[in-house]
Amino acid sequence: MPSRRTFLGSALATGAAVALPAAASASDRPRRRVPKESISIQLYTLRGIMGDDPEPVLSALADIGYRKVELAGTYGRGAAEFAGVLRRCGLRATSSHVGIDGDLDQVIADARTLGHKYVVVPWVNHSTLAEWRAFTARLEAAGDKLRRAGLSLGYHNHAHEFAPIEGTRPFDVITAGTSRRNVHLEVDLYWAVAGGVDPVAVYRAHFPRVRQFHVKDRAADGSFADLGTGTIDFAAIFRATNVTEYIVENDQPRDALVTAQVGYDYLVDLRY
Numbered sequence: 001m002p003s004r005r006t007f008l009g010s011a012l013a014t015g016a017a018v019a020l021p022a023a024a025s026a027s028d029r030p031r032r033r034v035p036k037e038s039i040s041i042q043l044y045t046l047r048g049i050m051g052d053d054p055e056p057v058l059s060a061l062a063d064i065g066y067r068k069v070e071l072a073g074t075y076g077r078g079a080a081e082f083a084g085v086l087r088r089c090g091l092r093a094t095s096s097h098v099g100i101d102g103d104l105d106q107v108i109a110d111a112r113t114l115g116h117k118y119v120v121v122p123w124v125n126h127s128t129l130a131e132w133r134a135f136t137a138r139l140e141a142a143g144d145k146l147r148r149a150g151l152s153l154g155y156h157n158h159a160h161e162f163a164p165i166e167g168t169r170p171f172d173v174i175t176a177g178t179s180r181r182n183v184h185l186e187v188d189l190y191w192a193v194a195g196g197v198d199p200v201a202v203y204r205a206h207f208p209r210v211r212q213f214h215v216k217d218r219a220a221d222g223s224f225a226d227l228g229t230g231t232i233d234f235a236a237i238f239r240a241t242n243v244t245e246y247i248v249e250n251d252q253p254r255d256a257l258v259t260a261q262v263g264y265d266y267l268v269d270l271r272y
Contacts, residue, residue: 032238032272033271034246034267034270037067038244038246039066039068039245039246039248039264039268040066040068040246040247041061041068041069041247041249041263041264042069042214042247043069043071044072044249044251045248045250045253045256045260046257047072048253052076054075055085055089057257058085058091059089060260061091064260064261066091067091068091068094069086069093070093070120070245070247071095071096071097072097072122079109079110079113080113083115093114093116094116094245095116095117095118095120095212096111096114096116097121097122098111098119098122099121100121100142101138104145104146107119108146108151111149112149116151117151117152118151118152118154118212119146119151119152119154120154120155121139121153121154123158125160126170128165128166129166129173132165132170132173132174136173136174136178139155139174139178140178140179140183143182143183146182153182153183154184155174155184156186156188157171157185157187157191158188158191159192160195162195162197163195183209184211184212185206185209185210185211185212186211186212186247187202187203187210187214188214188249189213189214189234189237190214190217190224191216193218194222199237199241200236200237203241210243211243211244213241214249215234215246215248215249215263216250217231217234218230218231219231224251225250226258226259226263226266227262227267228262228266234270234272235271235272238270238272246267248260248263248264248267
């Protein structure tokens with residue numbers, strides 16, 4: 001990862017170029033792309049078709065081109081058994097959504113068995129700042145323990161973290177109350193936009209903590225959309241940022257495998 005000073009200098013320069021498009025033609029700008037090895041998919045997207053045997057669905061994802069997935073459970077199988085299923089399908093589970101209020105030793109053991117790099121808290125909601133602060137203290141402690149075990153603990157946002165409680169946003173409580181070394185950020189682009197914030201501004205404010213994106217599109221009416229069919233300008237976001245994983249997701253897909261195919265093809269074909 002580049003240094004904070006180096007990145008912010010280049011990001012500000014990029015922002016200036018975006019603000020003054022007449023200064024340079026499109027052909028003069030760098031044409032970046034999302035590396036295939038950085039593309040993943042959150043298996044929550046496919047929960048409706050997994051059934052009792054997830055192997056055919058996982059194999060279909062590999063046929064599309066995916067080599068990484070993010071887990072949201074192991075479908076009634078133990079970590080070792082599910083790791084075997086993934087291996088047979090040619091997939092790696094580099095990340096997983098897991099809570100931190102249970103047995104952290106078991107979380108660590110399962111993460112190692114499954115080959116995770118990241119463990120991410122997927123959902124928390126509280127009605128008071130005191131509760132958010134108490135959760136943040138637990139998050140920091142868990143992050144310290146997972147870091148010592150060779151894992152990185154992340155936090156995945158929804159929209160409510162950006163709505164002030166008693167004049168303070170829970171997102172700011174989390175980022176101020178945890179350290180960069182112990183807790184990274186998995187920014188869900190759909191929910192950030194739904195929460196009224198600019199994902200690029202979030203990235204710059206917390207660089208280099210943002211390591212993963214949930215790449216999820218938003219239709220004009222606010223509903224979920226397959227990538228490239230909605231209103232979010234992913235090219236502009238990616239041009240000003242740099243993360244290690246771009247994770248395709250749609251919370252309510254009409255056809256989950258079509259969503260997976262469209263998402264993968266969109267990220268592979270995108271130039272920015």
